[in-house]
Amino acid sequence: MPPTSSSAASSRPTLPRRAAIVGANRIPFARSNGAYARASNQDMLTSALDGLVARFGLAGERLGEVAAGAVLKHSRDFNLTRESVLGSRLSAATPTYDVQQACGTSLQTAVLVANKIALGQIESGIAAGVDTTSDAPIEVNDELRRVLLAANRAKSTAGVLKALAGLRPGQIVPEIPANREPRTGMAMGEHAAQTAAAWGISRTAQDEITVASHQNLAAAYERGFFDDLMTPYLGLTRDNNLRADSTLEGLAKLKPVFKPAGYPDTEATMTAANSTPLTDGAATVLLASDEWAAERNLPVLAHVVDAETAAVDYVHGDEGLLMAPAYAVPRMLERNGLTLQDFDFYEFHEAFASTILATFAAWEDPIFCKERLGLDEPLGSFDRAKLNVVGSSLATGHPFAATGARIVPTLAKLLHEKGSGRGLISICAAGGQGVVAILEA
Amino acid sequence: MSNDWYSDFVNSGFGKAIAGQVGLPPVPQLRRYEPGQPLLSGPALLGTATADGRVAKVVRSLLTDLGIEVHDDPNAAVGGGSSSSKVAAGIIDATGLSGPADLAEVQAFLTPVMRRIGPSGRILVIGDVPAEATSPAVRAARRALEGLVRSAGKEARYGATVNLVHVADDAVGADLESTLRFFLSSRSAFVHGQRLDVGTVPGFSGSSQGVDWDRPLAGRTAVVTGAARGIGATVASTLRRDGATVICVDVPSAGDALARTANDIGGSALQLDITADHAPATLLDHAQRHGGLDIVVHNAGITRDKLLANQDRDRWNSVIDVNLNAQLAINDALLGSEVFHRGGRIVTVSSMAGIAGNRGQTSYGASKAGVIGMVDATAPLLVEKDATINAVAPGFIETAMTKAMPVGTREAGRRLSSMTQGGLPVDVAETIAWFAQGASYAVNGQVLRVDGQNFLGA
Numbered sequence: 001m002p003p004t005s006s007s008a009a010s011s012r013p014t015l016p017r018r019a020a021i022v023g024a025n026r027i028p029f030a031r032s033n034g035a036y037a038r039a040s041n042q043d044m045l046t047s048a049l050d051g052l053v054a055r056f057g058l059a060g061e062r063l064g065e066v067a068a069g070a071v072l073k074h075s076r077d078f079n080l081t082r083e084s085v086l087g088s089r090l091s092a093a094t095p096t097y098d099v100q101q102a103c104g105t106s107l108q109t110a111v112l113v114a115n116k117i118a119l120g121q122i123e124s125g126i127a128a129g130v131d132t133t134s135d136a137p138i139e140v141n142d143e144l145r146r147v148l149l150a151a152n153r154a155k156s157t158a159g160v161l162k163a164l165a166g167l168r169p170g171q172i173v174p175e176i177p178a179n180r181e182p183r184t185g186m187a188m189g190e191h192a193a194q195t196a197a198a199w200g201i202s203r204t205a206q207d208e209i210t211v212a213s214h215q216n217l218a219a220a221y222e223r224g225f226f227d228d229l230m231t232p233y234l235g236l237t238r239d240n241n242l243r244a245d246s247t248l249e250g251l252a253k254l255k256p257v258f259k260p261a262g263y264p265d266t267e268a269t270m271t272a273a274n275s276t277p278l279t280d281g282a283a284t285v286l287l288a289s290d291e292w293a294a295e296r297n298l299p300v301l302a303h304v305v306d307a308e309t310a311a312v313d314y315v316h317g318d319e320g321l322l323m324a325p326a327y328a329v330p331r332m333l334e335r336n337g338l339t340l341q342d343f344d345f346y347e348f349h350e351a352f353a354s355t356i357l358a359t360f361a362a363w364e365d366p367i368f369c370k371e372r373l374g375l376d377e378p379l380g381s382f383d384r385a386k387l388n389v390v391g392s393s394l395a396t397g398h399p400f401a402a403t404g405a406r407i408v409p410t411l412a413k414l415l416h417e418k419g420s421g422r423g424l425i426s427i428c429a430a431g432g433q434g435v436v437a438i439l440e441a
Numbered sequence: 442m443s444n445d446w447y448s449d450f451v452n453s454g455f456g457k458a459i460a461g462q463v464g465l466p467p468v469p470q471l472r473r474y475e476p477g478q479p480l481l482s483g484p485a486l487l488g489t490a491t492a493d494g495r496v497a498k499v500v501r502s503l504l505t506d507l508g509i510e511v512h513d514d515p516n517a518a519v520g521g522g523s524s525s526s527k528v529a530a531g532i533i534d535a536t537g538l539s540g541p542a543d544l545a546e547v548q549a550f551l552t553p554v555m556r557r558i559g560p561s562g563r564i565l566v567i568g569d570v571p572a573e574a575t576s577p578a579v580r581a582a583r584r585a586l587e588g589l590v591r592s593a594g595k596e597a598r599y600g601a602t603v604n605l606v607h608v609a610d611d612a613v614g615a616d617l618e619s620t621l622r623f624f625l626s627s628r629s630a631f632v633h634g635q636r637l638d639v640g641t642v643p644g645f646s647g648s649s650q651g652v653d654w655d656r657p658l659a660g661r662t663a664v665v666t667g668a669a670r671g672i673g674a675t676v677a678s679t680l681r682r683d684g685a686t687v688i689c690v691d692v693p694s695a696g697d698a699l700a701r702t703a704n705d706i707g708g709s710a711l712q713l714d715i716t717a718d719h720a721p722a723t724l725l726d727h728a729q730r731h732g733g734l735d736i737v738v739h740n741a742g743i744t745r746d747k748l749l750a751n752q753d754r755d756r757w758n759s760v761i762d763v764n765l766n767a768q769l770a771i772n773d774a775l776l777g778s779e780v781f782h783r784g785g786r787i788v789t790v791s792s793m794a795g796i797a798g799n800r801g802q803t804s805y806g807a808s809k810a811g812v813i814g815m816v817d818a819t820a821p822l823l824v825e826k827d828a829t830i831n832a833v834a835p836g837f838i839e840t841a842m843t844k845a846m847p848v849g850t851r852e853a854g855r856r857l858s859s860m861t862q863g864g865l866p867v868d869v870a871e872t873i874a875w876f877a878q879g880a881s882y883a884v885n886g887q888v889l890r891v892d893g894q895n896f897l898g899a
Contacts, residue, residue: 047697054689054700057709057730089704224693227712231696297730 018303019114024409025052026283027233051231064122104435107404129401130282144171193258195320196354206353217391218244279397283405301412308332324434344421415441469600472561483529484510488550493537499614527559594634612640619880631868634894647882659684667741669695679870721774764808820886836892860893
């Protein structure tokens with residue numbers, strides 16, 4: 001809260017107000033076990049923060065807060081964001097907290113920071129996310145853990161020995177985090193394959209999304225779009241998953257995986273190309289009040305208009321794991337009196353090419369819209385030329401918690417370049433959740 | 442320990458003894474500037490060649506105001522010592538020469554000075570501008586000073602420098618203050634055997650009233666291109682030390698090092714390819730965050746060395762584009778924009794290779810000579826904005842680039858100079874920071890070598 005004097009009236013601005021997106025910084029995203037194999041989440045987040053600090057001359061400044069998180073997190077990283085800020089050039093008086101909402105993490109942190117700004121609780125803040133699948137936590141085997149804890153609890157030597165007698169050779173095998181849903185035991189790709197089959201998403205349509213993502217990202221790099229959104233890290237100057245020469249013919253040669261369970265007549269359609277690869281990276285976005293930005297002559301790229309988070313019952317509810325955005329978007333549209341067609345840009349996180357295609361198909365389907373969304377008319381289709389115009393996760397890669405903080409400034413800059421307009425962000429997340437937001441310039 | 446093993450050796454106790462016995466050339470250790478350091482570390486001798494000398498008065502008041510002991514007689518006993526005690530500076534006002542006969546007065550003053558000058562001492566000759574004389578005898582005498590200074594430079598030892606400042610008829614003593622302070626202080630440690638003209642571009646205006654000489658760039662905003670590493674990073678930190686807010690610019694691919702430079706000095710980082718069409722506009726746009734721009738340092742430069750016989754157009758053009766065309770485009774934008782403030786300063790980096798040429802560096806040499814032409818033509822255009830443009834021409838400077846040179850080339854680069862060593866990036870940065878001062882308003886269109894009087898092209 002801004003400082004107030006005892007005699008003066010409250011200095012609170014007229015509220016609520018829209019939070020501004022001022023700018024951003026991320027490090028290039030790296031395919032797993034590659035360029036960042038030895039970098040920790042804290043290393044990457046600190047570096048991304050420092051690049052942001054440098055871009056906006058914030059060295060030594062106290063910001064309202066930094067909200068960030070990681071999906072794959074070591075237990076020692078319980079205060080990951082705080083530790084990263086302490087290691088960065090920001091003032092150590094900048095408070096922080098960690099958030100974890102799977103792939104929705106850093107869109108959610110952006111919403112949290114934006115809401116505090118909107119309410120006048122803070123004037124500036126950084127939303128961020130980071131993930132590494134290379135430096136992933138490996139846990140001690142759960143049975144071994146129980147034995148060791150029991151030994152620790154024992155009050156006598158005999159008790160310790162008795163507990164340790166429970167040790168078995170098999171317990172040496174560690175627990176390695178897997179990209180699986182705990183409640184179904186299915187890989188995320190297996191879930192996505194079922195959804196694709198349910199909606200009849202073709203291999204060709206998925207590959208078209210994939211080629212467009214790579215080509216759009218490559219063209220964006222060529223025109224310097226990322227020059228003020230990215231800072232190189234550990235020798236990488238671009239996302240190294242990018243294949244600028246991707247073609248439909250090339251992708252058609254890849255062997256598909258994830259034959260959908262329960263759909264005996266449907267072939268596997270998902271490939272290593274039309275699914276996002278495991279990736280390491282970090283992204284940050286600077287939000288502020290218009291006043292804070294104006295005091296520093298900093299640009300306002302766009303404003304956060306609204307956001308919505310949805311969750312679906314993918315365990316018992318006959319809904320796809322990654323379909324929550326299909327529910328979140330119409331709720332947010334209705335609240336804002338908008339239709340699906342009222343946007344200049346659509347930024348959809350491409351977890352799998354099939355995921356966004358299934359979402360689009362659902363919105364065009366009168367039955368889904370009637371029965372699941374309670375709408376008399378389907379949401380309909382939109383101009384696909386406005387979709388992910390500078391590439392998305394299939395090309396950049398997808399460090400889970402960093403994707404939101406990649407997409408928010410990407411859309412903000414697109415709107416700023418255009419001069420005015422409105423954009424929609426949609427991110428699906430593990431656990432059957434989805435975070436969506438509207439930005440305007 | 443530096444990377445100059447020879448210097449380390451002859452400056453060690455054992456090495457000094459050996460070097461003295463077998464006649465190895467010494468490598469003087471140069472006094473360099475630190476904030477708060479006094480202008481001179483001891484007494485000064487101040488001579489006047491003729492009764493018409495017009496600058497001795499201002500030099501005397503500058504030195505005495507700073508509490509420096511000043512003597513007119515070059516044979517005076519100083520500092521409570523004798524007539525042979527060391528002095529920190531010998532300055533002669535050689536303006537008003539009526540012909541070559543007057544040069545004897547200069548000699549009579551400098552001869553004892555050369556014997557008495559202390560380590561890293563400063564010998565400064567101040568004369569009139571030869572081209573402003575119509576009489577052959579007067580012009581000859583004025584020009585003679587240059588030969589005297591350059592030769593004396595080759596005789597000076599222990600890190601003492603000998604330099605010549607020409608003062609135009611239009612300039613008065615006060616216009617000299619920042620220049621005197623630069624050449625007398627240890628900011629000019631590696632500027633040796635050089636000539637600089639003050640007030641030669643007509644119409645200059647400015648003031649050195651009220652300058653905080655410890656932070657002469659306070660309140661000013663500067664851009665430094667090529668700031669990620671090397672000389673550029675040192676320029677950025679030196680400008681910051683002198684009080685400026687610095688926008689650090691480099692290519693996006695150098696962004697991580699650039700961010701470190703910017704964060705180290707509380708500046709901002711702008712990832713920008715200066716050869717892009719939008720670069721001047723982007724630069725000015727970013728500068729508006731800081732309320733406008735006072736100082737632009739064109740430091741970014743590349744080499745793509747090839748013998749001329751093996752040269753190709755792409756390689757050639759890449760060097761000309763970065764080292765020359767980008768600067769021209771940015772200067773055009775600065776001239777036409779209010780974002781570049783009145784009293785602004787442009788400082789560009791030429792090179793010894795642009796003056797003397799260098800094997801394998803036809804493109805680099807061409808670009809760096811082109812920079813000098815750019816300075817010549819831009820200087821008068823800036824007068825209406827009370828702005829200036831000047832160039833520094835580094836000689837052999839110890840950087841990561843020179844570290845990677847073959848030993849023979851590197852050693853020749855170091856030893857074939859009066860200082861028998863390479864300079865440091867900070868030597869280049871100090872010169873740039875002085876050009877950038879508001880008080881340097883009368884210094885315009887100059888190219889100053891920072892090369893320890895390198896023998897190439899001297």
